[in-house]
Amino acid sequence: MTGARFLLTLLIPLLSAGLRLDVEAAAPMARHPNVVMVIFDDLRPVLGSYGDPLASTPYLDAFARGSHVFTRAYSQQALCAPSRNSLLTGRRPDTLHLYDFYSYWRTFAGNFTTLPQYFKGHGYYTYSCGKVFHPGLSSNNTDDYPLSWSAPAFRPRTEQFMNSPVCPDREGILRKNLICPVELQTQPYKTLPDIESVAEALRFVESRGSQNREPYFLAMGFHKPHINFRFPRQFLSRFPLPQFYNYTEDSRKPLNMPAVAWNPYTDVRARDDFKHSNISFPYGPISRHQAAQIRQGYYASVAYVDDLFGKLIAGLDLEQTVVVVLGDHGWSLGEHAEWAKYSNFEVALRVPLMIRTPQLPVAKAKFYHGITELLDVFPTLVDLAGLPPLPACRTAQDLTCVEGKSLYFQLLGVERANEHVALSQYPRPGMLPTKHPNSDKPKLRNIKIMGYSLRTDLYRYTLWVRFHAQNFSRDWHEVYGEELYDHRLDSGEELNLVPLPEFDDVRQRLRRRLIEVVGS
Secondary structure: OOOOHHHHHHHHHHOOOOOOOOOOOOOOOOOOOEEEEEEOOOOOOHHHHHHHOOOOOHEEEEHOOEEEEEEEOOOOOOOHHHHHHHHHOOOOHHHHHHHOOOOOOHHHOOOOOOOHHHHOOOOOOOEEOOOOOOOHHOOOOOOOOOOOOOOEEOOOOOHHHHHOOOOOOOOEEEEEEEEEEEEEHHOOOHHHHHHHHHHHHHHHHHHHHOOOOOOOOEEEEEEOOOOOEEEEHHHHHOOOOOHOOOOOOOOOOOOOOOOHOOOOOOOHHOOOOOOOOOOOOOOOOOOOHHHHHHHHHHHHHHHHHHHHHHHHHHOOOOOOEEEEEEOOOOOOOOOHHOOOOOOOOOOHHHHEEEEEEEOOOOOEEEEEEEEEEEEHHHHHHHHHHOOOOOOEEOOOOOOOOOOOOOOOHHOOOOOOOOOOOOOEEEOOOOOOOOOOOOOOOOOOOOOOEEEEEEEOOEEEEEEEEEEEOOOEEEEEEEEEEEEEEOOOOOOOOOOOOOOOHHHHHHHHHHHHHHHHHHHO
């Protein structure tokens, strides 16, 4: 524990008697704790512990009961590579200049220190299992080894079949389906990627043993519930299809939603079980029956990885280990008649975030309802591990710093989060949804518009402005769309308040705040 934080723990009893803290039971540890970070791909908070009545997540719910649970945590971009690189470097997509999958920040933006690299530099053995960094160019085709990891990252051998025709249809023909419940013995190597990754993570933890003096940082990345929804068939039976027919009443794009805000879910349309359904481009809709099937497949995928999460947690020594659980971004399940991610809406950006630490144990789930960002994970884990605290980034030349805030003092109970905001963004190649270029996943050279979204305690405000990809600048005066949603009355973000004159003062105030947070 660093001197400042140690001093704080000594001062805590002297704070005002009315301030209730949960740190009295906290005890200094003999050494730095092990740290395990668990990332789920495309996981929105469809968990029982987050109040979802349809969820079947007993192991994540049990974990939540001993954890600090953040109910309003947000991703910086609803796309895998930008979100993960932002999380793992503690910097926003605008700083990394990564909005797609095709550049490596160390050579494209700056040789910025990553979360695992920082732990590695302070005496930790760091190891990656499964999907942590997005594979490919955005992590130098090495998952950023050897800079971030002490050994080469583990990638399951069945990962190569993730986009292959491995889903048998009723005639036994193998398809590239969106919804793909399977029998394991029919799959390549008779297993699935997440099963392999958890087995390797448990092997690693056991290999470290209690005699090893060097603490470890383990990142475990689940591929699911990312599409396709391929999971052992038995998980489908937990979710009767009829309960998903009335999941949302949305069947059409909301009238006042700007066209630039719409994502036409091109990856869903491309799957073999959907591409012949004559879904009108770009606004659909998808049939009521198919909509229910997608939701059922998503929930079954979550139940599948929850079961694997239970096996992982059972192999950890929670008395010596800090564990953080999160999703890299959300996924739309028919809200606004949209599917997948690729947007600036609440359902695409809000993620679960849970932290369990032996330093600050809780007898039941402790909920935090302030606005939180995934940027905050890096400095928080550093503080919980007792490593030297990270400075805030001041210039683009600062290589070891963060743009998020540490949640450590919130966990101690001596800081409130009332004034915090979350900033997210999403690029578009033009004002209208298109197939070519793909407006869901535009490449950098095609980006013409950037949507910046500010989440405050009460509102979500989104502004779509001109973006110049050649020099990463923006023009706040060239506006292609504007959105304002009041979460006190409209948690589903259905009614865009921008056209209503009575909200003009709020709109202008939030616009100024957004520009201030983004910077010129």
